[in-house]
Amino acid sequence: MPEPERSIPDKSDDFGLALEDVQELIAQTEANQGKDAVSLATLYDRLGQAYVRRIERGEAEDLEREKGLAIASFQKALELEERFGLAAERMWTLIRLGLFHYSQSQYHEAIAFHEQSLQIAQALGDPYSEAKSLNSLGNTYDSLGQYPQAIKFHQQSLEIKHQISDRKGEAASLNNLGNACAALGQYPQAIKFHQQSLEIDRQISDRKGEAVSLNNLGNAYNFLRQYLQAIEFLQQSLEIFRQIGDRHSEADSLYNSATALAKLDNYWQALKSYQQAQQIYEELQLAYRVEQCKIDIYQLNQIIAASDSCP
Numbered sequence: 001m002p003e004p005e006r007s008i009p010d011k012s013d014d015f016g017l018a019l020e021d022v023q024e025l026i027a028q029t030e031a032n033q034g035k036d037a038v039s040l041a042t043l044y045d046r047l048g049q050a051y052v053r054r055i056e057r058g059e060a061e062d063l064e065r066e067k068g069l070a071i072a073s074f075q076k077a078l079e080l081e082e083r084f085g086l087a088a089e090r091m092w093t094l095i096r097l098g099l100f101h102y103s104q105s106q107y108h109e110a111i112a113f114h115e116q117s118l119q120i121a122q123a124l125g126d127p128y129s130e131a132k133s134l135n136s137l138g139n140t141y142d143s144l145g146q147y148p149q150a151i152k153f154h155q156q157s158l159e160i161k162h163q164i165s166d167r168k169g170e171a172a173s174l175n176n177l178g179n180a181c182a183a184l185g186q187y188p189q190a191i192k193f194h195q196q197s198l199e200i201d202r203q204i205s206d207r208k209g210e211a212v213s214l215n216n217l218g219n220a221y222n223f224l225r226q227y228l229q230a231i232e233f234l235q236q237s238l239e240i241f242r243q244i245g246d247r248h249s250e251a252d253s254l255y256n257s258a259t260a261l262a263k264l265d266n267y268w269q270a271l272k273s274y275q276q277a278q279q280i281y282e283e284l285q286l287a288y289r290v291e292q293c294k295i296d297i298y299q300l301n302q303i304i305a306a307s308d309s310c311p
Helices: 019-033 039-056 063-083 087-103 107-124 127-143 147-163 167-183 187-203 207-223 227-244 247-263 267-283 287-309
Strands: none
Touching: 019 039, 039 063, 039 087, 063 087, 087 107, 087 127, 107 127, 127 147, 127 167, 147 167, 167 187, 167 207, 187 207, 207 227, 207 247, 227 247, 247 267, 247 287, 267 287
8 A cells, every 4th residue: 555645735825615616716816917926826726735635535527527627737736836936836836736637547647747846846956855756756656567767766855854854755655665675575675674664653653654554564464475474564554444433445455465365265254344344445435456356255155165065
């Protein structure tokens, strides 16, 4: 499980304005100050953020249309930011565009935007934003299956986060390094990174991060076929995800636990976990995950039926 990225980063001009409020502010500004007003750069960026929030919350009335409007709003903001020399603002709009394209599995587009934001961050001497862009590039290359490239970016991000004492960011980079190593089959190294991340998460009382690290440790031990150890970590992560109300991650932990339980021939408990995961995925309208659960449940029922028919 990669350390989650938000399409609206922490350092943003997002004040949580509703879509209609931002649209009204833009109309008023254009009417009173003209369409070249400097403040419109920020407003169009916020408009893009408002569309992204609606999309992420499942509130978009016309999903494809609003995806296009989100991108168009950010592009308009970029145009104005470049015109008025607003480098820092342009950098954050590029980051948001990159994260949005990443969330839509448009990885090559995401890379192009993150590379631009990285260049600006380096020119501005902004290590926080530089590390964020590097981390985002690492996640994107990871999603493309280009793991050595992902590791390179995550290591650079980790180094900067350590230098600026960004402990939460440091834990996230360690987790992402662990995921990339696991994808390459380097499970002992992956476990080492996840354990380091878990230690930091607990030191800074980051419950979400702790749960992600535990889940990733469980997955790594699953790959090593050490299923009892895997279940122990996955159950701990499941408990935290339930406590903090992270339904998507709760379902992921249930699914991963079911996989380990099935490997231990604990079929009925595995079936229960798959069914619980499926129910949550259905509530979240994650069709592809629901379908995977259905396949696993069907296969497990076949195994149970076969074992019951044996004398």
